[in-house]
Amino acid sequence: MATFTLKRYQHNTLDALETFFRRARVAGHVTAWNEAMARVGQSFAYDATTMGDVPAVCVRIPTGGGKTTMAAHAVARVGRAFADTDAPVVLWLVPSDAIRTQTLAALRVPGNACHAGLAEHFGDRVRVCSLDELATVGPHEVGSAAVIVVATIQSFAVRDTTIRNVYSFDESLAPHFQGLTPAQAEPLDKVTEADIVKQSYLTPKDVGRVKSSLANWVALNKPILVVDEAHNNRTHLAFDTLRRLSPTCLIEMTATPVKGSNVVFHVGAQELQNEDMIKLPIVLMEHPTGWKDAVRDAILTRDRLELAAAQEKDYVRPVVLFQAQPKGGEVTVDVLVAHLTDADGEKIDRSQIAVATGDQKELAGVVIGAPSCPVRYVVTVEALKEGWDCPFAYVLCSLQNAHSAKDVEQLLGRVLRMPYVQARQQLALNRAYAHIVSESFVRVADELADRLVKNMGFNAFEAATAIITPPPGQLFPPNTTGGTVIDDGGYWKSQEADKRKVPEAIVSLPAMPAQPVPAELAATVELRPTTNGATAIVRGVVDEATEAFLLGAFSGKDKTAVGESIERERMRQDAAKAPAARGIPFAQLPQLCFTFDGELQPLDRRLCSELGHFDLFAEPVSLAGFQLRETGRTYEIDVEGGTVTYKVAEPEQLGLNAVPAHADETDLVRWLDRECRQIDIGQSVMLKWLLAIVRHLQRDRGLTLTSLVRTRNALAEAVRRELEFRRQRAVVTGFQQALPGLAAAPVLADSFRYHFTFHPDRYPGRPPFYQGPNRFQKHYYGNNRIHDLRHRTDSGNLAEEFVCARAIDEERRVKHWVRNVERDERFSFWLPTSTDYFYPDFVAELVDGRVLAVEYKGKYLLGTEDTREKVQVGAQWEASSGGRCLFLLAVAPDADSAGRSLEQQIEDKVLGK
Template sequence: MATFKLKRYQQDTLDALETFFRRARVAGHVTAWDEAMARVGQKFAYDATTMGDVPAVCVRIPTGGGKTTMAAHAVARVGRAYADTDAPVVLWLVPSDAIRTQTLAALRVPGNACHAGLAEHFGDRVRVCALDELATVGPHEVGSAAVIVVATIQSFAVRDTSIRNVYSFDESLAPHFQNLTLEQAAPLEKVSTADLAKQTYLTDRDVGRVKSSLANWVALNKPILVVDEAHNNRTHLAFDTLRRLSPTCLIEMTATPVKGSNVVFHVGAQELQNEDMIKLPIVLMEHPTGWKDAVRDAILTRDKLEKLAAGEKDYVRPVILFQAQPKGGEVTVDVLVKHLTDADGEKIDRKQIAVATGDQKELDGVAIGSPLCPVRYVVTVEALKEGWDCPFAYVLCSLQNAHSAKDVEQLLGRVLRMPYAQARQQLALNRAYAHIVSESFVRVADELADRLVKNMGFNAFEAATAIITPPPDQLFPGGGGGGAVIDDRGYFKSLQDQKPKVPEAIVTLPAMPAQPVPAELAGTVELRPTTNGATAIVRGAVDEATEAFLLGSFSGKDQRAVSEAIERERMRQDAAKAPAARGVPFAQLPQLCFTFEGELQPLDRRLCSELGQFDLFAELPTLNGFHLRETGRTYEIDVDGGQIVYKAAEPEQLGLNAVPTHADENDLVRWLDRECRQIDIPQPVMLKWLLAIVQHLQRDRSLTLTSLVRTKNALAEAVRRELDLRRQRAVVQGFQQALPGLAAAPVLANSFRYHFTFHPDRYPGRPPFYSGAFRFQKHYYGNNRIHDLRHRTDSGNLAEEFVCARAIDEDRRVKHWVRNVERDERFSFWLPTSTDYFYPDFVAELNDGRVLAVEYKGKQLLGNADTDEKVQIGKQWQASSGGRCVFLLAVAPTSDPAGRSLEQQVEDAILGR
């Protein structure tokens, strides 16, 4: 079976969900929510108006982020963390039948990442079924296997339950409702007199009897609810329906959450690009001269991409999506296909064309990703909006005159996914392409950017910079196609070291301003009428005088629209002139290294663990931090000295049926091995250690095997904590051993193996980004992509870290700098410590080629052990670098012994004073 490794943002999302639900079980979901918000620096209150006491959280993931794959992993983790079961019942609700069919296939078919996500946690103990297949699930399977029911929310959403089949009496489900307790039966719907008229085989004797219905089956088993595309289902009727189903908890997955969604984790489009999930930027080409020109250029684009793809290690066959006009238009499906195949047209083999409309379904059953498939051109009108996915789709050619970008946006989502979720060697194959017939290109581009935000999960900056319109000779970076000269890193040499040129700003206006352009702006501002209003072309930056003129020409709603258009253009200008966008490389930063077994290696956690001789049997496997005392239907568990009241689930959800009749220690040990597996511990060693723990708990702690099985999820958590503690002790020991020999990596001939650099397209910053009035000029990724930097504090004062960043930005010796992002060792610069990695707040390249790392500490953090260790490591990095590196611990002037300003501290560090 194919293996699918989760991307970092996917793992982080699942960790956030599991942490929330684990804490919700212990402390309540409001407290868990407040703790989750504190971890990400937010202060949003939990909204309980929709689901009441049922914990309900939302995950925001842009289009192309793999929501279904993450949900497949989430149901198992949340089942253990909150419902205390290895065999949850899950109701998976989707917005349409097309997506229902697609989701069922993804969860069922081996080789799919979604199916693999279920198999990783449940093995063969999982049933995936549609509502009409639920009768095939036997009572013995509930509790022994995960049961996942995929349905549309419309199947349940009705006020009168007597008129919908899912609420009707179904005798085939009767075995599930035998021997119900009064507590189980109380919330379930009963047969009413209204049902007798609808189902004539029922009699008066059935009135008051629990309905053996699909809906009651769901409610009886208290499912985990997964709601896909949740923004479509936030009506009063929808939530009345969800509450009626007695869910254990609710997980919403959407790119565009709406008001009231409890967003516990937010993934940005940049993170998807960092992980090679989507193709960006979108290269948008306008074709005002006619649809045949658009078709020709789209085909040439695809042909060029296929030539480049021939050099890839993975098979890639670029595909065009043609969006024809509806019946009655000039370029219908028939007209387009005729043009594509005619000798007077493009002369394309008809076998390479697939038509996908309501009437023609030539893609049905076609494995378009197979090397044997000839399809290179897909013709549709709007049939690909849902239920179709092909990472080979690279080019969208819309022949509908795009006064509105709605259909363009819906189809554009089909060309964003990256083949194999891996970056291509040819830079041109990391982009998506759109050829659009339009008489009003600027308006379409703006609306498309708006829809990336509203419908596809981009933030405003990501949307503004996701769409580019390069000159034709620079359409294919790294692949030739004009006069652009490409260096060995794949960037335009002509752009790298020149001073940044501010591109033109094109501001869409609702109408022509009544007043002419002021004389002082005549050289930089030009107004042009369009069919939809007007366009202001600003040559250079949109300064305050230009903004005042444009805003002063409108009022109310129109003025707000112009203000948004100006801000969008400023974002585009800022992004275009940023060093990263121009391909300017960032200096190499040497890592702290240690010579291990005769070889120079960066000192990371793995090496520290080896140096510290991490060994499971170095001490007795006693699991001293785990204590269990059963008190009725709760368990008091003492883990690492902190008592937790761990509530038992309902008897049918305890998973007892999942334990074989003759369960023994080995059954529990093998289960613990699956839950606690460590990549660097051989399985025989882990199994031996786990068996010793289980035997110790029974022999020396008087805990029965039955009690350990019934609380195995808590036991697994205690085992994981024990492993983490032991590993951390080894890391500390290994770090102390390596510390005297640590040195900044030397410069080796033609090699930067032991160095880090910031990648121009891989910044892990997360929204909300910096949005203050001061505009930074030297941030490597631009003023609008500065991670976690507040302009002012809650009291209105300038934030201290902002002042530090401004001091770096304004120093004339600084070439460019980066707001370093914590806890992402792949794309951020780090130095090792005895407990973790240390990420300096700011990293700068100086004009003389040196690099500067700045860590800012407030008064309350000065003098503690953590800060002292970071200073020690930073100074060692500087001292051992041969003059290449500078480290500064920056503090507020009131905490500086000499009372120096932050500007003076930065200058003194650079000058070595």
Template sequence: MTTLTLKSYQQSALDALAAYARAARIQGPAAAFAQHAGRAYNADAFGPDVPCVCLRIPTGGGKTVLAAHAVPLLAAEWRGTDAPVAVWLVPSDTIRTQTLKALQTSGHPYREALEAVYGLGLRVCSLDDVAQVPAPQWGRQAVVIVVATIQSFRIDDAGQRNVYSFTEAFEPHFKYALAQGKGTEGGRDLACLHALPDAVVTPEDVAQDPTGILAGFVGQPRWSLANWLALHRPIVIVDEAHNTKTDKSFKALQRLNPSCILELTATPIEARTNVLYHVSAQELAAENMIKLPIVLAEHPEGWPAAVFGAVQTQRKLEAEALKDEAEGHGYVRPIVLFQAQNVGDEMPPEALRSYLINELKLPEAQVVVATGTTRGLEDLDLAARDCPVRFIITVQALREGWDCPFAYVLCSLQKLSSATAVEQLLGRVLRMPYAQRRGREALNRAYAHVCAAEFSVAAHALADRLIHHMGFEALDVASMIAQPATLPLFGGDELEPNQPPVLMQKALIATNFEALQPTPELLALPGVQVKTIAGAPQVVVAGHIGQEAEALMLAQVRGPKKQEQLREQVAQHNALVAAQLAPAARGVPFAPLPTLAYREDAQAPLWPLEREAVLEAVELDLLTPQAVQLPGFHVAQESDVFEISLSAEARVTLRRTDVDQMAMDYGSSSISADDLVRWLDQSLFKQLHELTQSQRRAYLAAVVNDQLHRCGVPLVLLTQARFQLAQSITNHFGDLRDAAAKQQFRQLVLQAGSAGAWLVEPDWAHPHVFEPGRYPAPVLSRYAGRYQFGKHYFPVLADLKDGGEEFGCAQLLDRHPQVKHWVRNLDMAPCGFGLPTSRGRFYADFVAELVDGRVALLEYKGAHLQNDPYEIEKSQVGALWAQTSGGRAVFGWLTKQQDGKTLAQQLDAVLA
């Protein structure tokens, strides 16, 4: 099993991809995308039948490990195969070499993610080695992952690339496929290649062939590497996918005949990309993937001050690191990344190295240069304890394919607005070592020293880099940048181990609008002034820009493109303003909320109340007819087409040739029921983890036996439908478990005072605390309306539409005089506050701290859900939480109308 535990946002992204793939098989890619992403699907060049979706992951979010987990997920949920062929496209040869090595190295997390599903039969190769994989293994015995660059396939003339050339090395492969296609079960139909561009030998090809090999092959598929890949309809993974949105790239991907395409990038081209899931900076920070905030020091004196400041920061950080290690948090050695000026300027790399050694007296071994011509980092393990390197000088040679686990400080001697590689270096500095929060607070931040005249100019340049080049959101960026004057490290004071940062962003929210003229009408608006910047008068705006001010600003700009750019600048400015005003950004604490706990009797110890504790008291009999019969699952075959039903609404229609046989040499004639049970046991290990292996095997054997004998489904047909069978078993087992847990939860938790019930009480010793900077709201579900909520604790709001009943409830809460501040609750642990239920946890819509110190939990329900049994259970749990709090907590179950009271009256009654 894989040893690398996925982060919550990574698992959420994969869950979203799995749900989309399942829906796409039933509804089609476009309808499924509209359902799961809430937007229209862009079919682009691949047509409506080929899913092409994107996971948008900011710099530092771990795109490659997601890709490794996505291959088996898409193979099962979309392709329905145990042995997929995947083509993994990367942007450069450097990345290709690194990715290929990682996927081929036993024990590497990328390799383990695949071996956990496919075992040691996994094959990973480059384009040059594809012909060495025996033809019978493709699609049957082994998973083939081909790592290449998009440039290998991107060409106008297919004859100019070896991948499209007629190659005798592929003769046995195509002859094998042709033999298999003659009526053999699971064979490949070469006719599909005739629809692909440049896939068939033409008379022109024969005329231009000096070898004469092509004579006699006119009208037949080329024996080419590209055609061999296309024949297997590969899963295509595209890393840094924003680089492939060109007509040449589309044509190259079409030639691969993909079954589906998964794109990964931090900065997608929105108009041409189907973003299915978007990870935010706060999600990365909540999982300790990146350091926040970025402490930005500007040095108007010039590069000597910036360099000296960076060296001093490194020395202080190293002192903090030594204390941190002594306190048991592991070894780090903070490193500075210097971005020198170009050759010919005042301070190129070698001159900077000389300055550091001769003027600042740094040891030579601590300073290395890494550029295109000077490769000082080769054969160095920067994470090794005996490595002396603390300062790395580059220009832009480290833009990709390189990592520096201990990078903490960026010192750029170039202008941030023009430095083409600063975001790549900043990406290294943002990454948290080992993805683990450090004990000393200074080591949880990143640092930047830049040559700039004032903080606002440098901060805006840095914000633009983070937003437009690294995939972060404006609201997140506002809490990512801090001034050094507010942080003790720069003042020389001792840092407390857990001292939270206090962000001072007033300079950041005064935005310079270069495109505007200081007209009297504009200057009459609040917050608008004229400042001299770089010797010229320019319009600067502080505070929120309303609709009237925006209209006056737009009136000065001509042309739709320039107006759209100004609108984006205004929206970014308002997001920064809103973030600075939020209580969390101002360091205001949120009152702790008690969790629920239980005792089995008055003398017993107090334990956290979780669903798992209830499940331990549940005993399921999985061999009853009710347990082994799968309601809704049905397989019907007519000729070479069969239909699989999972429920009354969900049906999948497949042709026999669309479904691969089971891997590992399972043929249609030799497969047995035990083989299918064994496959189900391996596939459903996680879903049925509460059962021992003997219990799982007995249950799965009973299910298979029921399908074979009571339902009369032939074994071969049931095997072909194995992925849908596994999904149906998962769903049914979940229903059985939920029903038993519901009954047990009612007896042990909700029926207080009855015989055998637990003693439930709040646990104030282990409360939930909302922490500033820990609100990982998914980007695609964030509130984006114009109404400004004044009391929301965090700068962003999760899962709130602009309008509707919940929006109205949020407005009433925000304006209520009893409310000090409130949170749109996240439905995820540990950042959201949840109460236990029989199915898991219940995350109420809103959490509030009242002016009198009490805390309130509020859930809004539409009329259609008021009588739902599970919703009633939630209300009972919430009431129990409040009743046991000794008056320190209140719970409200709110509806549009309730006992003759309006929503506002209900809220008054709850908060009174």
């Protein structure tokens, strides 16, 4: 069976969701929200206008990020964290029947990542069904297995409930409503006179009786609501419908959240590219000369990619998606297919073409990724916008008018997905390709950029820099090891090319300006009329004088649009001239190493844990963070200072059927082992320790086995915290033992034995990026890709870290620098500490080849133990590097012993003063 490993951003997303709901259980969802915002440096207030007291949060993930897979994992984790069950009822709502069918298959079929996400948490204890299949779910399954019902929101969204089957009386569901308590029955819909009129088998005696309906079944079981593509369903009727279903909580998944969405976690498109989930950039070719040229070039692009794919170890067969015009247009599906197959056309074998429209469904049952499948071209109009996926789709060829092709971004989303979710050896196979017919190239590029933002989850900078436009004949990058890169707006050049040249800016204008280009701008600005207005071609940086001229020619909305076009071009210029985009390597940074068992190794948490002799039985068995008090019909559980109240209910409501009847210690211990498994602890050791914990709680704390079984989710959380606490103590001990012997990795030939370097295409910065007026000139990834750097504080003062970054950027001995991103040890530079990894705020390469790590600390943090340890580690790294590395703890001038400015502190460190 295939195994699926979640990506880093997927783990982070799920952790953010679980943390929010775990805290919501203890402290309330508003407090949990405020804490979540504080962790990401945001201050957005929680919006309770839609769901009231029901916790409702949204996850923003760009197209291609695996929303369905993450939701499959999320329902189990949220079920345990918030609903206190490992057998939740889930109502999974999607916007269309096509996506409903696709989601059902993804969750049911073994070998699919979504199915694997459920199986990892529930094993065989899961039922995935449609509304029509819900009658096959027996009452005994509820509480003993996860029940996931996939439906469209349209199935429930109606004001008159008598006209929808889901609200109708259904005798087959009657067993689920037997023996209801008054409290359970009170909120459920009852049979009315109107129902008797609609359903003739009901009689006046049934009036007031609880309906055994699909909607009541859902409301009775208080489901976790998962809403996919949530931006499609944010209407008053939709939320009235959701509240009527009595959900426990709501999780929205979308690429483009709208106002009112409580976005608890945001994944950027760059993070998807870092994980090889999507192909970027999008290489755009516009075809003003006619659709046949676009078709021919799309076919040639595919042919060239297939030659590259032959060099790969994995099977890849590039596919073109042709978007024909609808009926009544010039290039309909029939016209296009005829051109592709005719002797006077492209002479393509018809077996290589699949037509997928509302009338023709030639992809039905076709496994397009199979080596035996001949399909290389898919022709559609808009049928592929939902319910279809093909990781071999590389080329989009849209023959529809660019400004009216509303579905082009949906097809582009299919092209963006990376085959097998991994980078290819051939550089050309790591990119997506679009051939689009249009009279104006600028309009096409801008339209695509707008759609990447509005419909696919990109931020403005990601969208502006995701589209490149190479000239004819330079569509593909040479696949060499000589550092060939994109430069000058998409031209493929070598590292030896002129790096100072700024790519041309192409600014869309609604009309030709009434005034001619001023004489002082004539050498750099050219105006050209187009059918849609005009284009300003700016050769060089769009400076203030050029901006003033272009903006001065318009007013109102036109002026705003021109301003947006100018800013977009500045973003593209900034991205193209960044050192990373130009293929300039960043200097190697040696890691701190330690000799362990006679072998040099980087000092990481694993090694520290071994040095500290992490051993579960090195101290008496205890679980200090777990307390339980039974108070009548409730349990109060105190886990590490957070009190959680659990209502005592019937066994089936508590999910006790998941444990065999008359559960004993062995059953509970094996369940805890599954929930708390650790990669560095053998199962036999873990089972022995867990049994000791369970017996300690019964013998020394006086807790009954029944109470431990009923509160096992909180018990598992306490066990996980105890394991982490003990491991961390071992890490601290190991680090303290290793610190005196730490040294920077030695040089071997022209490289360090163990080192880190910033990858030009893998910056882990997350939006929002820096947006201040100062334009940094030396940031390795460009001015518009600086992670977590605020220009001013809430009080209006210049932010201290901004002042530090500006001082680094202006230091003439700095070649380039990076705003280092915390908590991503793969793509960020780190040094070990006793508690975790330490990520200096800034890392710079100097013009003489040395490297400088700068950690900024405000005055109030200077005396902390954490700061002292970081300074000690940084000093050890510098001292052991043989003069190759410098470390600076930068502080505000009023905190510096000599009152030096930040500029002076940096200069003194570089000069060795």
